[in-house]
Amino acid sequence: MSRSYGDLCGVARGLDVVGERWALLVVRDLLLGPKRFSDLLGGLPGVSPNVLSQRLRELAEHGVIQRRDLGPPARVHLYELTEWGRGLEPVLLELGRWGSHASPPPEGVFGIDSLLLSIKAGFDPARAAELRGVYEFRVGADTYVAEVADNAVKVSRRPATGKPDAALTTDVDTLRAVCDHRMTVHDATRSGLARLDGEEDAQQRLLDLLLTPFPPIR
Known part of the structure; x- marks a missing residue:
């Protein structure tokens, strides 16, 4: 059993629930949709299977x-957030904005979920009208959809319903390099490491949506 702070304050009671190491990162990796145990383990490279099982x-x-x-024939177990768990999304997005100003660790990389959650964290509702549309990000074996409408953006781990306005197909290493500004999208597409589909203006909206949270490091 995890220890309690024994404090009636809502902050303390919240930490009683999600304050253990890795707990909030498990929640973060489920914000975009359900995952199998192996997917969670692969997205949290520093956690052991026993610790992950305990946190779950x-x-x-x-x-x-x-x-x-x-159930059969798949016999796959998926972990997903409850409605109460999904209430942690604004907390985690704000924590991500705040934590982005802290010194980064000497080693480590962005996970794909973190990269795409940054779209939500960095989204400016004032730009919703110009960025409006449905965009797919096909990264390796996974597909994500970002939908901009009604002054908000929704990002989910699933294909778009119908044909997206634009789509980016690449691998996670190339996506990291583009977001880190170590590679331009033009260079990635020219070298065959990425592909953009859709009308030219929709492609540009997709890139604006993706790259706005990642200004060049000076």
Whole structure:
């Protein structure tokens, strides 16, 4: 059993639920949609299987996540946020904005979920009208959709419903390099490491949506 602060303050009670190491990162990696245990383990390279199992069990006991069994023939167990767990999204996005000003660790990389959550964290509602549309990000074996409408952006781990306005197909290393400004999209597409589909103006909107949260480091 995790220890309690024994404090009635909402901050302390929240930390009783998600204050253990790795707990909030598990929640972060489920914000865009359900994941299997192996997917969570692969997205959190510093966590051991035993610790991850313990955090999943604790979060489920607290009602933050739930396990869904797909049943035969797949026999796959998916972990997903409950409605209460999804309430942590604005907290995590704001924590991400705040933490982006802290000194980065000497080693480490952005995970794909972190990269795409940055779209939400850096989104300016005032630009919703000019960025309006449906955009796919096909990264390796995974597909994500970003939908801009009604002064907000929604990002999910799933294909678009219908044909997207524009799509970027690449691998996670190239996406990191583009977001880090170590490679331009033009160079990535010219070398065959990435492909952009859709009308030219929609492609530009997709890139504006993706790259705005990642200004060049000076």
